[in-house]
Amino acid sequence: MTSAQTLPILYSFRRCPYAIRARLAIAYSGTQVELREVVLRDKPAAMLQASPKGTVPVLVLPDGRVIDESRNIMRWALQQNDPDGWLFADDxxxxxxxxxxxxxxxxxxxxxxxxxxxxxxxxxxxxxxxxxxxxxxxxxxxxxxxxxxxxxxxxxxxxxxxxxxxxxxxxxxxxxxxxxxxxxxxxxxxxxxxxxxELFIAVMKKHKQWQEGEQGIPFLRPLVSA
The missing domain is CATH 1.20.1050.10 (Glutathione S-transferase Yfyf (Class Pi); Chain A, domain 2)
Incomplete structure (x- = not known):
C-alpha cells in the first residue's frame, strides 16, 4: 500500500463464501473499492503484510486500517450506506x-x-x-x-x-x-x-489474478435494491 491510495483495497477470492458475502455487502452499499483477486495457493505479499493470517477477504482502508473478518467488512460497508435497512440498527x-x-x-x-x-x-x-x-x-x-x-x-x-x-x-x-x-x-x-x-450475478464476475505492482479492478455497483 502506498500513500497515494485513495480507495479501500479488497483482497478477495471469487468462490470463497466469506469473500462472497463481503462483496455482496460492499456492492449493495454502492461503496467503491479496488478489487484484487487472489489465488489462495499463491497469496500476494501485500495481502500477507496487511493480514498475516492469510485468509480472504481482507479490506485495507486508505488510512491504513485493516479489516480481515468478513462479518466486520459487511458491517463496515453497511455503515457507509444501507439503502434497504439490512442492519436494522435500532431493532x-x-x-x-x-x-x-x-x-x-x-x-x-x-x-x-x-x-x-x-x-x-x-x-x-x-x-x-x-x-x-x-x-x-x-x-x-x-x-x-x-x-x-x-x-x-x-x-x-x-x-x-x-x-x-x-x-x-x-x-x-x-x-x-x-x-x-x-x-x-x-x-x-x-x-x-x-x-x-442481480446483486449475486454482479459480484461473481470473473477477474484475472492480481499481481504485485498492478492496479486492481474498480469494484462498484449502482445503488439498486437487492
Missing part, C-alpha cells in the same frame, strides 16, 4: 436473532459443511452422516423462512440472509439432486432467489 430483537443465526452458521454449520463437502477426507463417518449434521441448521433455516415470509430474520432481506446464503449455496451444490428434491421447499426458493439476483 435490538432483530440484531439478537440475526447474530445468533450467523454465529450458528459460522461456528457450527460451517464445520459440518466442510466434512460433508469433503467426506472422503473424513472417513470416520459417511457423507450422509455429515449431511444429517448440517440438516440441524438447515431445518432451522427452513422454519425461519416459513415464519418470516421468505427471509431469515424478519420479513425482508437483511444482513443474516446475505451472510448465510453463500454457505447454503455450497451445501446445495454437494448433491444438487438431493437438495432440490428434499422437503426444504422454502430454502430452495430462497436460495434460487439469491442465485438469480
Amino acid at each position: 435490538d430483537h432483530w440484531l439478537w436473532e440475526a447474530e445468533g443465526l450467523i454465529q450458528e452458521n459460522d461456528f457450527v454449520f460451517k464445520q459440518h459443511l466442510d466434512r460433508y463437502k469433503y467426506a472422503d477426507r473424513h472417513p470416520q463417518h459417511t457423507e450422509q452422516y455429515y449431511r444429517e449434521q448440517c440438516e440441524v441448521t438447515v431445518a432451522k433455516l427452513e422454519r425461519q423462512l416459513q415464519r418470516n415470509n421468505g427471509f431469515l430474520a424478519t420479513g425482508q432481506m437483511t444482513l443474516a440472509d446475505t451472510a448465510i446464503f453463500p454457505f447454503i449455496r455450497q451445501f446445495a451444490h454437494v448433491d444438487r439432486d438431493w437438495f432440490f428434491t428434499s422437503d426444504y421447499h422454502h430454502l430452495q426458493a430462497w436460495l434460487t432467489q439469491q442465485l438469480e439476483s
Whole structure:
C-alpha cells in the first residue's frame, strides 16, 4: 500500500463464501473499492503484510486500517450506506436473532459443511452422516423462512440472509439432486432467489489474478435494491 491510495483495497477470492458475502455487502452499499483477486495457493505479499493470517477477504482502508473478518467488512460497508435497512440498527430483537443465526452458521454449520463437502477426507463417518449434521441448521433455516415470509430474520432481506446464503449455496451444490428434491421447499426458493439476483450475478464476475505492482479492478455497483 502506498500513500497515494485513495480507495479501500479488497483482497478477495471469487468462490470463497466469506469473500462472497463481503462483496455482496460492499456492492449493495454502492461503496467503491479496488478489487484484487487472489489465488489462495499463491497469496500476494501485500495481502500477507496487511493480514498475516492469510485468509480472504481482507479490506485495507486508505488510512491504513485493516479489516480481515468478513462479518466486520459487511458491517463496515453497511455503515457507509444501507439503502434497504439490512442492519436494522435500532431493532435490538432483530440484531439478537440475526447474530445468533450467523454465529450458528459460522461456528457450527460451517464445520459440518466442510466434512460433508469433503467426506472422503473424513472417513470416520459417511457423507450422509455429515449431511444429517448440517440438516440441524438447515431445518432451522427452513422454519425461519416459513415464519418470516421468505427471509431469515424478519420479513425482508437483511444482513443474516446475505451472510448465510453463500454457505447454503455450497451445501446445495454437494448433491444438487438431493437438495432440490428434499422437503426444504422454502430454502430452495430462497436460495434460487439469491442465485438469480442481480446483486449475486454482479459480484461473481470473473477477474484475472492480481499481481504485485498492478492496479486492481474498480469494484462498484449502482445503488439498486437487492
